[in-house]
Amino acid sequence: MGSGADSERTLYPYVTGSSVVAIKYKDGILMAADMGGSYGSTLRYKSIERLKPIGKHTLLGASGEISDFQEILRFLDELILNDNMWDDGNSLGPKEVHNYLTRVMYNRRNKFNPLWNSLVIGGVKNGQKYLGMVNMIGINFNDNHVATGLGNHLARPILRDEWNENLTFEEGVKLLEKCMRVLLYRDRSAVNKIQIAKITEEGTTVFPPFSLKTYWEFSAFKNPAASAVGSW
Amino acid sequence: MFRNQYDTDVTTWSPAGRLFQVEYAMEAVKQGSAAIGLRSKTHVVLACVNKANSELSSHQKKIFKVDDHIGVAIAGLTADGRVLSRFMRSECINYNYTFESPLPVGRLVVQLADKAQVCTQRSWKRPYGVGLLVAGLDESGAHLYYNCPSGNYFEYQAFAIGSRSQAAKTYLERRFGNFNGSSREDLIKDALIATRETLQGEKLKSSICTVAVVGVGEPFHILDQDTVQQLIDAFEIVSEEEVPSAESQPPSEEDAGAGQAPPADQGAGADQGAVADQGAAPMDI
Amino acid sequence: MVKEQANWSPYDNNGGSCVAIAGADYCVIAADTRMSTGYNILTRDYSKICQLADKCVMASSGFQADVNALKKNLYAKHLIYQHQHNKQMSCPAMAQLLSNTLYYKRFFPYYSFNVLGGLDSEGKGCVFTYDAVGSYERVGYSSQGSGSTLIMPFLDNQLKSPSPLLLPAQDAVTPLSEVEAVELVKTVFASAAERDIFTGDKLEIVVLGASGIRREYMDLRKD
Numbered sequence: 001m002g003s004g005a006d007s008e009r010t011l012y013p014y015v016t017g018s019s020v021v022a023i024k025y026k027d028g029i030l031m032a033a034d035m036g037g038s039y040g041s042t043l044r045y046k047s048i049e050r051l052k053p054i055g056k057h058t059l060l061g062a063s064g065e066i067s068d069f070q071e072i073l074r075f076l077d078e079l080i081l082n083d084n085m086w087d088d089g090n091s092l093g094p095k096e097v098h099n100y101l102t103r104v105m106y107n108r109r110n111k112f113n114p115l116w117n118s119l120v121i122g123g124v125k126n127g128q129k130y131l132g133m134v135n136m137i138g139i140n141f142n143d144n145h146v147a148t149g150l151g152n153h154l155a156r157p158i159l160r161d162e163w164n165e166n167l168t169f170e171e172g173v174k175l176l177e178k179c180m181r182v183l184l185y186r187d188r189s190a191v192n193k194i195q196i197a198k199i200t201e202e203g204t205t206v207f208p209p210f211s212l213k214t215y216w217e218f219s220a221f222k223n224p225a226a227s228a229v230g231s232w
Numbered sequence: 233m234f235r236n237q238y239d240t241d242v243t244t245w246s247p248a249g250r251l252f253q254v255e256y257a258m259e260a261v262k263q264g265s266a267a268i269g270l271r272s273k274t275h276v277v278l279a280c281v282n283k284a285n286s287e288l289s290s291h292q293k294k295i296f297k298v299d300d301h302i303g304v305a306i307a308g309l310t311a312d313g314r315v316l317s318r319f320m321r322s323e324c325i326n327y328n329y330t331f332e333s334p335l336p337v338g339r340l341v342v343q344l345a346d347k348a349q350v351c352t353q354r355s356w357k358r359p360y361g362v363g364l365l366v367a368g369l370d371e372s373g374a375h376l377y378y379n380c381p382s383g384n385y386f387e388y389q390a391f392a393i394g395s396r397s398q399a400a401k402t403y404l405e406r407r408f409g410n411f412n413g414s415s416r417e418d419l420i421k422d423a424l425i426a427t428r429e430t431l432q433g434e435k436l437k438s439s440i441c442t443v444a445v446v447g448v449g450e451p452f453h454i455l456d457q458d459t460v461q462q463l464i465d466a467f468e469i470v471s472e473e474e475v476p477s478a479e480s481q482p483p484s485e486e487d488a489g490a491g492q493a494p495p496a497d498q499g500a501g502a503d504q505g506a507v508a509d510q511g512a513a514p515m516d517i
Numbered sequence: 518m519v520k521e522q523a524n525w526s527p528y529d530n531n532g533g534s535c536v537a538i539a540g541a542d543y544c545v546i547a548a549d550t551r552m553s554t555g556y557n558i559l560t561r562d563y564s565k566i567c568q569l570a571d572k573c574v575m576a577s578s579g580f581q582a583d584v585n586a587l588k589k590n591l592y593a594k595h596l597i598y599q600h601q602h603n604k605q606m607s608c609p610a611m612a613q614l615l616s617n618t619l620y621y622k623r624f625f626p627y628y629s630f631n632v633l634g635g636l637d638s639e640g641k642g643c644v645f646t647y648d649a650v651g652s653y654e655r656v657g658y659s660s661q662g663s664g665s666t667l668i669m670p671f672l673d674n675q676l677k678s679p680s681p682l683l684l685p686a687q688d689a690v691t692p693l694s695e696v697e698a699v700e701l702v703k704t705v706f707a708s709a710a711e712r713d714i715f716t717g718d719k720l721e722i723v724v725l726g727a728s729g730i731r732r733e734y735m736d737l738r739k740d
Binding site: 012013102106109110112114116133136137138139140141142143152153 | 523524525526527528529531552554557559560562563580581582585586625
């Protein structure tokens with residue numbers, strides 16, 4: 001291994017995005033993420049889009065290193081362009097994109113040069129809903145609801161309680177907002193500028209950013225150390 | 233003495249704008265024993281004639297499975313055909329590895345054609361001397377393609393290549409209008425009859441032909457010899473009873489036959505069904 | 518002060534337990550469906566069992582991404598085998614292939630712990646058990662994965678395999694009937710799920726017999 005190769009490796013992330021939460025609902029997939037980009041614990045960027053449509057049938061959400069995510073988007077642009085250039089009526093669906101990304105992530109970890117992301121892939125094709133995840137070392141799976149990062153700790157218990165297959169769009173959005181609110185309160189790198197995206201048989205919509213209504217007057221928020229007895 | 237000055241290598245044009253070496257390769261396809269393909273909306277059937285090189289030898293394999301959803305029948309240089317089917321197999325495996333879904337048939341055919349094309353433009357290469365009928369099923373339905381040594385490819389409803397394939401083509405041209413709605417069994421029957429046309433009077437037996445099917449709910453597979461023999465027997469009996477002329481056929485019964493038999497994915501019950509169909513419309517042959 | 522910094526490892530352990538039991542004319546292969554990372558559960562319904570050939574089933578735990586790559590590798594190699602030989606691979610052949618595939622990555626191993634179960638060419642149940650770098654052995658029963666330390670001694674106690682040192686070699690297949698073997702598998706998993714936090718949610722059982730393949734499920738603890 002030359003020292004040149006070493007210096008091209010990601011040893012730790014620079015600018016990172018926080019959790020992505022996604023669920024299946026009646027007509028397709030809903031995904032939510034905030035728009036913050038953290039440089040360590042500095043809130044460096046405040047308007048980063050982490051939910052992107054890929055081709056006709058797929059929606060991709062990412063947490064982790066933002067630059068790596070944007071590199072992945074370039075790979076996918078090329079993939080979809082090549083797919084479209086055949087112009088034969090065939091197109092890659094969410095399952096194919098998920099599998100492709102799994103290969104990319106796993107190959108990079110094999111080269112000890114990972115893409116520092118957790119990716120959420122959702123989509124609908126031929127009436128089939130699809131929701132899956134891949135992380136930086138290639139672990140991948142499908143589920144009815146997924147969440148990356150702290151979302152796995154804070155959002156998924158809520159989803160396990162309240163999710164069901166026949167959620168309407170409104171119920172789905174409400175559920176995601178509930179998850180995002182908990183994350184906003186408890187994930188220090190979360191910001192209150194949130195995007196929700198949906199994908200159905202008809203296509204992808206990424207809704208304009210919005211803020212959640214919050215209430216910070218809980219006594220535990222005002223004086224979090226009130227009941228903590230200690231020297232500090 | 234006259235000698236063609238423009239056929240000593242592939243990359244030399246004739247003044248008439250022809251590439252003789254490529255045309256010779258296409259000639260090799262015509263020399264090979266016949267291969268036939270036809271398709272409905274849901275199924276594709278491939279058939280070929282097996283000719284042994286000598287009394288003492290067995291015949292060569294001319295139909296290859298490429299993947300669960302694709303198969304090929306070849307005419308021409310069998311050795312070249314094997315190389316190309318190996319290429320196709322590996323393309324399918326690679327695509328499946330990255331996407332976990334089957335390679336669309338049309339794309340494989342283009343890759344194959346591009347590979348053949350390269351050989352028409354390199355001085356140190358030789359065109360493949362084989363024609364391939366590619367049968368496959370994908371999201372957009374059943375497909376039948378013909379790939380030839382020139383790098384051209386065509387999609388067909390039904391086609392025949394190889395020696396005396398003209399007779400089969402004539403038969404198919406007369407009948408192809410109904411193929412889209414045909415049942416699996418009718419398709420196989422037509423494949424066998426078309427195969428028989430190329431034999432010029434020689435008796436059709438399962439030992440000298442191979443039949444393969446791919447379709448909805450049915451991965452590509454080569455029918456075993458017993459099944460093929462049963463199917464042949466079924467319509468041979470019928471044809472002996474009836475006038476063996478192929479011309480006249482009442483369209484009403486034909487349509488009814490095609491309409492009532494849904495393209496069911498049946499394996500074992502297939503031969504039985506075929507026998508029953510024969511009874512219903514015996515005047516096809 | 519040490520800089521607070523994310524770090525990564527190319528490996529993870531996603532937990533899970535696998536069991537296989539061979540009988541005279543059957544083979545039972547079972548695994549739970551929980552996939553975890555550390556104290557997190559990633560999903561509660563991930564199958565660790567994969568059918569590699571008609572009469573050959575593999576159950577794998579360890580690092581899911583490696584297991585996945587291993588499976589895809591074997592699947593592709595089996596396809597090539599089928600094209601070349603016009604038949605399905607036998608279970609002992611697949612066992613050797615799995616060993617070679619694992620050893621091929623001896624110096625950057627697949628972090629996967631496998632049991633391979635199936636029927637041999639005589640229709641007798643067979644079980645092969647592996648380590649991550651490919652050493653393997655044909656046995657009558659085996660367990661791999663996070664709960665194997667709990668399950669294996671229990672199986673030893675219940676099944677009392679004849680010593681492999683005996684001469685002439687004794688048959689390793691268990692004397693149990695198929696129904697008894699399935700019951701035993703359910704018991705060992707219910708027990709393992711009590712103590713092993715990486716085992717739980719659901720049990721998937723695959724039974725290979727002369728008549729074909731059958732699947733069964735049983736709920737396990739979800740906590």
